[in-house]
Amino acid sequence: GAGVSQTPSNKVTEKGKYVELRCDPISGHTALYWYRQSLGQGPEFLIYFQGTGAADDSGLPNDRFFAVRPEGSVSTLKIQRTERGDSAVYLCASGVTWNSPLHFGNGTRLTVT
Amino acid sequence: KNEVEQSPQNLTAQEGEFITINCSYSVGISALHWLQQHPGGGIVSLFMLSSGKKKHGRLIATINIQEKHSSLHITASHPRDSAVYICAALNLNYGGSQGNLIFGKGTKLSVKP
Numbered sequence: 001g002a003g004v005s006q007t008p009s010n011k012v013t014e015k016g017k018y019v020e021l022r023c024d025p026i027s028g029h030t031a032l033y034w035y036r037q038s039l040g041q042g043p044e045f046l047i048y049f050q051g052t053g054a055a056d057d058s059g060l061p062n063d064r065f066f067a068v069r070p071e072g073s074v075s076t077l078k079i080q081r082t083e084r085g086d087s088a089v090y091l092c093a094s095g096v097t098w099n100s101p102l103h104f105g106n107g108t109r110l111t112v113t
Numbered sequence: 114k115n116e117v118e119q120s121p122q123n124l125t126a127q128e129g130e131f132i133t134i135n136c137s138y139s140v141g142i143s144a145l146h147w148l149q150q151h152p153g154g155g156i157v158s159l160f161m162l163s164s165g166k167k168k169h170g171r172l173i174a175t176i177n178i179q180e181k182h183s184s185l186h187i188t189a190s191h192p193r194d195s196a197v198y199i200c201a202a203l204n205l206n207y208g209g210s211q212g213n214l215i216f217g218k219g220t221k222l223s224v225k226p
Contacts, residue, residue: 042199042216056213104156
């Protein structure tokens, strides 16, 4: 069956631009997580959705970052006024519930020039 | 101090060796994940455990809740095991909600033929 799909796989944008990153989780998975991973570091938690609602958005670094999951399936991570420090691989993971094994997408590599 | 610490950071082994990667955490957890990330690749979930021991093929994961420590063992290691292994703690107490996942920085394993 299909796994977690993230698009685009790579995104290069100029400083100050707006970007959207998409995550298509496994069908039926209610838990969805966004993480950010910089080179040589472990993933850093950004936001967790349970269904349509953001159960925990404490990892979002500032108000330039926002994520939605309007129908409880696909999620979009939105970054406004991108900065070079936002460059990283953005990972999405889903699980049946919050306390289930996670399935990760291949990530979106964001480069802000 | 990170709430999830892994050791060693880097590990080089000869094919066939028995390998142990350690993970210590300082928060209360409901479960702990062991993940595998190949260079340039996505993350694969190996184990999720909250007590005792789990085994899958040549991989064994153990956890001691009282000591807040988990280990990942690889028996009869092979070059294809070369990857970054990451432990992630599902934080029980975070925000009083369903917690977030706190990642270690990973252990980079290289198995030489």
